[in-house]
Amino acid sequence: MGFYMRDFSTTILLIFKYQPVCFSRRRIMKTLFKRVYDLLKNTETHRIEDYLTEIFSPILKSEEKLKSFLNRFINDNYEEVSNVQIFTQRTYSKLEGHSVDSRPDMVINYTGGTKKHILFIENKVGSQEGENQLSRYADHLKVHQSKGYNVYLLYLTKYYEPKEDEYILDNGSGFTQKRWYEVYNWLSQYKKDLYCRQVIEYMEELQLNKTRKFTPIDIYAIQNAQRLQSMLDECLDGRVMDKFTELFGKPKQWSHRTTQLRANNLYILINDQTDWKFVGCGFEFTEEEYPSLTVFIEVHPNCNKKDATIAALNLFCENKEEWTFQPPSDDNEYFWCYTEKNLVQFLPEEDHIMGIQNYLIARLQEVHQIKVDNPQLVWI
Known part of the structure; x- marks a missing residue:
């Protein structure tokens, strides 16, 4: 087979490589979570962020997985965590100076060492931060900090959306911003766990697994794309x-x-x-x-x-x-x-x-x- 034959067929494939999140309706089965979401999305509110939060949160109920998650994304070296409590869509009444109540996607209470900790997680897939959303969360965390808690705010986004860390930190929270592809990479270590594997496959459907590295073959494909x-x-x-x-x-x-x-x-x-x-x-x-x-x-x-x-x-x-x-x-x-x-x-x-x-x-x-x-x- 000549080079031209290989060049035409293999490079077409490289450019338009199959992505698990984008698939033909013919003969390809949707993941369990995608099928469930399709059933639910006809209701008046069907935010994908809320749905993904509900799917992802059970994973962090495992003390072992939560410890690994915290060490990876909050930069605290926990030897152990205990007394884990996870709440989703928990509402906090508005504080003085706030125009609305606050409802972080996920709230995690836990004990690390001898200290009580609280972590707010805000999840964005197809939307952006609401009006003063992160600063309001930081204000609520500052209240917990005054009561002796170590406090953290994690902002997870699909797309690049930089925030002013210092401004949020001034409001009293240990602020960290990460991208969902980083969570996907972390979760991939648990592929042998049946539930984690289902979540991984659903994240792939949402294109939260995009690679961050160009290979030599990718570069060749890009050069020949047109x-x-x-x-x-x-x-x-x-x-x-x-x-x-x-x-x-x-x-x-x-x-x-x-x-x-x-x-x-x-x-x-x-x-x-x-x-x-x-x-x-x-x-x-x-x-x-x-x-x-x-x-x-x-x-x-x-x-x-x-x-x-x-x-x-x-x-x-x-x-x-x-x-x-x-x-x-x-x-x-x-x-x-x-x-x-x-x-x-x-x-x-x-x-x-x-x-x-x-x-x-x-x-x-x-x-x-x-x-x-x-x-x-x-x-x-």
Whole structure:
């Protein structure tokens, strides 16, 4: 295999590497905590910070893990901790000069050595600090300090959000600011613990595990990113775009490809076929070593002619060896008809892009037969 063949396939993978937090809706199971959050988020308030706090807090109820956490993030060398109490979303009535009550995401009371300690943790994933939020917490900690407590305030953020340490310290708290990727790295030592592993996987879905180091391969991928994205586009534009438009109408604008890549690990052409049916084709990035080429029909559970559509897709796949039908598990699930071929299978061809285009066009012509045979399902 020549260098060019290796260069095209492996570097595409490096640039658009599968991330566990961003996944295709097809055939990839969500983590337990993501499924629970999806059930809860339809309520009036569904802040991801509150939810993550509730998931993470049980880990720190272990005295061993709490001691490790404190030594890592509060910079105190505890030989042991005891009498651990953890409260989430605990409200403190407003003090003089405060306009509102205060409610830290997590409050931890514990004994370290012979001293009583209290730690406030404020967690930010998709939002920023509220008005004077940290200084209000510091004021409440100062009250505890006057009662003999050692006090600490830990501010955990997903993104870079610098604070004025000295200002907060003047309000009476030992202030520490950390990023969630640091907590992820710390927690990774407990992967053998079943609960910790579930939390780790959920943090990956939230992209709280982003690496902080560029490898030589990453640098090579960055240097070739523009050229390789151009090659991806060439695979989908021109002949494939024309055939897709002829059979299924003009696909969504180019920017939709990058949205799909970020949200679903798909780099595709896609178009609405009415009645909650969507046809797409292009690249799918999964946990496999190489991405796949795919053509699919995706149907939303709101489809008005669901039973007839399921029957049509199932019959089509039964008569086409390379096609798979994925039925809905219940009335609220999507269902699909799809075919796929691993990119590595195109590497022996002299012209990779031509081979990819020929494959996509052939599969688009096949799936178009569903539209021809079932006009009663309504298509554009």
